Amino acid sequence: MxxxxxxxxxxxxxxxxxxxxxxxxxxxxxxxxxxxxxxxxxxxxxxxxxxxxxxxxxxxxxxxxxxFTAADTADVPDTGVLEEDLAAVVQSLIDEFSAPPAAAALPGLLADFAATPELRATIRSRFLRPARERLVVVFDWAEQRGETGADLPVDLVLDTLAGAVFFHLGIVGERPGPDLAQRIARVAAKGIEAR
Amino acid sequence: MxxxxxxxxxxxxxxxxxxxxxxxxxxxxxxxxxxxxxxxxxxxxxxxxxxxxxxxxxxxxxxxxxxFTAADTADVPDTGVLEEDLAAVVQSLIDEFSAPPAAAALPGLLADFAATPELRATIRSRFLRPARERLVVVFDWAEQRGETGADLPVDLVLDTLAGAVFFHLGIVGERPGPDLAQRIARVAAKGIEAR
Amino acid sequence: MxxxxxxxxxxxxxxxxxxxxxxxxxxxxxxxxxxxxxxxxxxxxxxxxxxxxxxxxxxxxxxxxxxFTAADTADVPDTGVLEEDLAAVVQSLIDEFSAPPAAAALPGLLADFAATPELRATIRSRFLRPARERLVVVFDWAEQRGETGADLPVDLVLDTLAGAVFFHLGIVGERPGPDLAQRIARVAAKGIEAR
Amino acid sequence: MxxxxxxxxxxxxxxxxxxxxxxxxxxxxxxxxxxxxxxxxxxxxxxxxxxxxxxxxxxxxxxxxxxFTAADTADVPDTGVLEEDLAAVVQSLIDEFSAPPAAAALPGLLADFAATPELRATIRSRFLRPARERLVVVFDWAEQRGETGADLPVDLVLDTLAGAVFFHLGIVGERPGPDLAQRIARVAAKGIEAR
DNA sequence: AAATAATCGAGACGGTACGTCAGGTCTTAAA
DNA sequence: TTTAAGACCTGACGTACCGTCTCGATTATTT
CATH class of the missing domain: 1.10.10.60 (Homeodomain-like)
Structure with a gap:
């Protein structure tokens, strides 16, 4: 405002x-x-x-x-396992995107943002910053535990996770099954783990 | 028509x-x-x-x-490696989504489709069918080679790949780097491979 | 239209x-x-x-x-006396200006017309043309009868008559007494008669 | 104020x-x-x-x-001739109505006054009082000289003079020629003179 | 000196109207 | 029946004013 x-x-x-x-x-x-x-x-x-x-x-x-007013500053819990940490991140995206007003607004809202250059540049910071901060933390932990290498493509992974959630819920319109976060996190965790 | x-x-x-x-x-x-x-x-x-x-x-x-008129019936090439096959599928999504008129239309178009119940139900078949058919074939090959198990969640993976491409290109607006398909495919392939 | x-x-x-x-x-x-x-x-x-x-x-x-839709094409009657002829002209102005919708509209309407250059130029032709045509005829008769000289200032007399009616009815807001036309015509007739 | x-x-x-x-x-x-x-x-x-x-x-x-702030208290000069006295009165109206801000304001201002009952009642006193006072004096002189009878319709003549000036200048928009006052006064004087 | 009160510039307030534009339908004459 | 043209009703747009109101600050009079 x-x-x-x-x-x-x-x-x-x-x-x-x-x-x-x-x-x-x-x-x-x-x-x-x-x-x-x-x-x-x-x-x-x-x-x-x-x-x-x-x-x-x-x-x-x-x-x-x-x-998108909810502060959503809760820290992501350190479970000690990459997949579980990622699941928490994905779940926060699901929670954010599937709240009733958000679900009603998101596709059109993102379309209008994407259509306006000034707004387009703010999409990541507006919609994905909390998730990104959590993701950075999670990646840091995983690297320290040796589960992943350094130099993970944070933004690409973030776009993938957000895109998966958005596309699955917002566009195709499926209800978010209780294990959705877990299923996405499993693939993502395996995908980015070192060997 | x-x-x-x-x-x-x-x-x-x-x-x-x-x-x-x-x-x-x-x-x-x-x-x-x-x-x-x-x-x-x-x-x-x-x-x-x-x-x-x-x-x-x-x-x-x-x-x-x-x-979205291009027939796009080209078969996906059998490279013998899951990651490469997936890269071809992702590349076809990138090609489809980043053509100039498509890039201009996609966010708003998907928003209008998502907002209309009758149209919403047709999103997968209209925008993702070719990619889905390719993905089924690729998964079939991979299973036969023993790289993956059966019962892969085709639609969830498809939503993830499409969501990643759409969010990365259509919403956030990055230009599609030449290795984008490869990078997405690498994570996805590792994520779904059998241990 | x-x-x-x-x-x-x-x-x-x-x-x-x-x-x-x-x-x-x-x-x-x-x-x-x-x-x-x-x-x-x-x-x-x-x-x-x-x-x-x-x-x-x-x-x-x-x-x-x-x-102002009334065609108002009635000919002015030839009474043979300038004052009576003028009274008929003035009466037609009174009739035109004091009809209920006209009385409600005139001051504001003329103000808007006067404020717009393109419209301002059309005021005489739009609001005064019938009266002017009658006045020309009346002056012609009067000249032939020798009551007046030639070269009467038609437009000035017209503005005077119209201004008197407009100001008396439209602005000051008096009801048009039955002899109003006669009274105005008397002064005007005497004013323009040759000695 | x-x-x-x-x-x-x-x-x-x-x-x-x-x-x-x-x-x-x-x-x-x-x-x-x-x-x-x-x-x-x-x-x-x-x-x-x-x-x-x-x-x-x-x-x-x-x-x-x-x-309309100018006090305008100048006395009308006693020329000894009705037409000349009237010309002075008309000239004061012209001066009042054709000053640049007045010319810009008058049509709209009078329309707003005419549209508001409380204001409408004040039009004569606000815009015409000085002219009316002069006119009364001029008529008085003329009557004493025997040029006119008694019981002249002051307000009707005033409305006519003011209407003529207003309509000619304010509405139709002519520039006030130097002899305008004289020409109006000539007609008016003849019109109201005793036979 | 302290209390009271009206004014000051600024600008937010709930309304109303503006004139334009898009949507989707309908109506014409011509093909 | 389709065509190009364009009129039709609906309803939203973003802007401009209206006249009122609410701020903090200022400047006077009254206790």
């Missing part, structure tokens, strides 16, 4: 922003990403359209913030 | 359909998926809007057909 | 145009000129805004046509 | 009011009446919007005061 500039003038009412976020989440689940309009969000939030545009530059930014 | 209902009346002019496909591909590369409108396609093709709607039910179907 | 270009395409539905005119007249009397919006006219007419903009370039043109 | 309610609190800064008047006059000439917004006036004056609304109730009142 763009922070209010300086201390001058009437400060923004936090309740407006909160009402907008709430309305956006609801409409997202009711009508999907394509069926969500800024005007409808404003109307349901009991707010003028300007009040939305003052805070967010457009639908993608608004929906991104409405959906 | 919807086939012309046989029989009476003036037959459809095949040149109209071809002009529409051509115009759609051009506009896709100029303005992207979101910036393509049926009206603009019709105008550039020198055709009435009805002539478009008579053949395709809407933008997703139209763009899908304009972009 | 802009006439539909050539014979190609679907012809405009005359009922739409008529419904727009009717709605505009009603809203004008209910809310006045400033309170009339194109969107409200379209909504009441059961028509899309485009259908309005396709026919009229904006509110001034729309309201002008909605209000 | 609403006078500052005496007494407590910080007194109004007279420079703010002056800056607002100045900004309003400038913007009026740059953008016309319709193109003038309170927000823009406040911004150019370096003032908050409330500082404007605290002093004036809205655009019409603000513009009226910005434009």
């Amino acid at each position: 763009t922070s209010s500039p300086a201390g001058r003038g009437r400060p923004r009412d936090e309740r407006s922003g909160a009402a907008i976020m709430k309305a956006a989440g609801e409409l997202l689940m009711e009508n999907g990403y394509a069926g969500l309009s800024i005007g409808a969000v404003a109307a349901r939030a009991g707010v003028g359209k300007d009040t939305v545009y003052r805070r967010w530059s457009g639908k993608p930014e608004l929906v991104y913030e409405a959906v | 919807t086939s012309s209902p046989a029989g009476r009346g003036r037959p459809r002019d095949e040149r109209s359909g071809a002009a529409i496909m051509k115009a759609a591909g051009e506009l896709l590369m100029e303005n992207g998926y979101a910036g393509l409108s049926i009206g603009a396609v019709a105008a550039r093709a020198g055709v009435g809007k009805d002539t478009v709607y008579r053949r395709w039910s809407g933008k997703p179907e139209l763009v899908y057909e304009a972009v | 802009t006439s539909s270009p050539a014979g190609r395409g679907r012809p405009r539905d005359e009922r739409s145009g008529a419904a727009i005119m009717k709605a505009a007249g009603e809203l004008l009397m209910e809310n006045g000129y400033a309170g009339l919006s194109i969107g409200a006219v379209a909504a009441r007419a059961g028509v899309g805004k485009d259908t309005v903009y396709r026919r009229w370039s904006g509110k001034p043109e729309l309201v002008y046509e909605a209000v | 609403t006078s500052s309610p005496a007494g407590r609190g910080r007194p109004r800064d007279e420079r703010s009011g002056a800056a607002i008047m100045k900004a309003a006059g400038e913007l009026l000439m740059e953008n016309g009446y319709a193109g003038l917004s309170i927000g823009a006036v406040a911004a150019r004056a370096g003032v908050g919007k409330d500082t404007v609304y605290r002093r004036w109730s809205g655009k019409p009142e603000l513009v009226y005061e910005a434009v």
Whole structure:
């Protein structure tokens, strides 16, 4: 959210922003990403359209913030086994991508981000940073245990894991079976282990 | 394409359909998926809007057909090594997804498909069938060579490979390095090989 | 009204145009000129805004046509007396300006016309042409009878008569007493008669 | 202008009011009446919007005061001839109506006044009082000289003179030729003279 | 000196209207 | 029956103003 500039003038009412976020989440689940309009969000939030545009530059930014707010700073547990550590990382991606508003928003949201150069450059940092940080940690542990070599292609693996989850859930639309994270992690762990 | 209902009346002019496909591909590369409108396609093709709607039910179907027309029936070469076979499969996905009109269309197109129940069900068959057929063959060879066990999760692996390629190219927007297929295939091959 | 270009395409539905005119007249009397919006006219007419903009370039043109449609081609009667002839001309101006929708529209409408160079140039021809034609005839008769000289300043007299009626009715808002035309005509007739 | 309610609190800064008047006059000439917004006036004056609304109730009142401030208390000269006296009155109307900011403001301003019942009632006193006072004096002289009878319809003549000037200059937009006042006065004088 | 109160610039607030554009349907005359 | 053309209704877009309100700060009068 763009922070209010300086201390001058009437400060923004936090309740407006909160009402907008709430309305956006609801409409997202009711009508999907394509069926969500800024005007409808404003109307349901009991707010003028300007009040939305003052805070967010457009639908993608608004929906991104409405959906991906969970801080998700939990540390990945050190299980001592690469495959299990990876499973935890994949599970966090699944949790992030399959929450109801996220599932409704993701394909359209990523499409809009991908279509806009400025937004496209932010996709990794916005959607994948927590997972990437965890992955770096997990890779570090695995290297110290000798399970993997150094110089693992973090971003490529991350894209693969995220792509697998996104494609499986978001596009093809399968429900996330309870062992999905484990199955993906098993292949990935074996794939990147040293010999 | 919807086939012309046989029989009476003036037959459809095949040149109209071809002009529409051509115009759609051009506009896709100029303005992207979101910036393509049926009206603009019709105008550039020198055709009435009805002539478009008579053949395709809407933008997703139209763009899908304009972009994914290549038959792509080439057999995957039997290299005798799982990793190499997989690399060929991944390369075919890369080729399919990174062709200029496809790259411009894919994120938005998949989002529209995913948002429509009837279309969502057809994603695998429309975008992944050739790759899936190749993957089945490759897995069959590998099993016969003893490199892998039976009962490999074809669809999950397919989603993973496709998701990796799509996310890496379509969303994050990296150019496909010449060794991308090989790198993905290496991890995947090791991941699914029998111990 | 802009006439539909050539014979190609679907012809405009005359009922739409008529419904727009009717709605505009009603809203004008209910809310006045400033309170009339194109969107409200379209909504009441059961028509899309485009259908309005396709026919009229904006509110001034729309309201002008909605209000000043009466052909008003009646000839001015030859009474044989300048003052009486002028009274008939003035009365036609009063009738034109004091009809309920016209009275509601005139001040704002003329202001918008005056503020737009292209429209400003058309004020005389749009609002005063019938009166001017009558005035020319009346002056011609008067000259032939010897009541006046030649070279009367038609436009200045016309502006004076119209200004008097407009200012008296439209701005100051007096009801048009039954002898108003006569009173204005008396002064004007005396004013322009030859000694 | 609403006078500052005496007494407590910080007194109004007279420079703010002056800056607002100045900004309003400038913007009026740059953008016309319709193109003038309170927000823009406040911004150019370096003032908050409330500082404007605290002093004036809205655009019409603000513009009226910005434009029609000239006291114009000069006495009409007694020329001894009705036509010449009238010419002076008409000339004062021309001067008032054709000053650049007034010319830009008048049609829209009068339309807004006419559209608001409370304001409409004040039009004569606001815009025509000086001219009316002069006209009464001039008629008085003329009656004493025997040029006219008593009981001249002051308001009707005034509306006619003002309407003629307003319509000729403000609406139709002619530049005021140097003899305009004389030409109008000649007709009017003859029109109201006793036989 | 302290309390009270109105003003100041700034700008957020909920609304309304703007004029444009796309979607998908329908209606014409011509082929 | 299809064709090109284009009108049709719906509804969203992002912007501009409206007139009100809420800030912190300032400047006066009243205790």
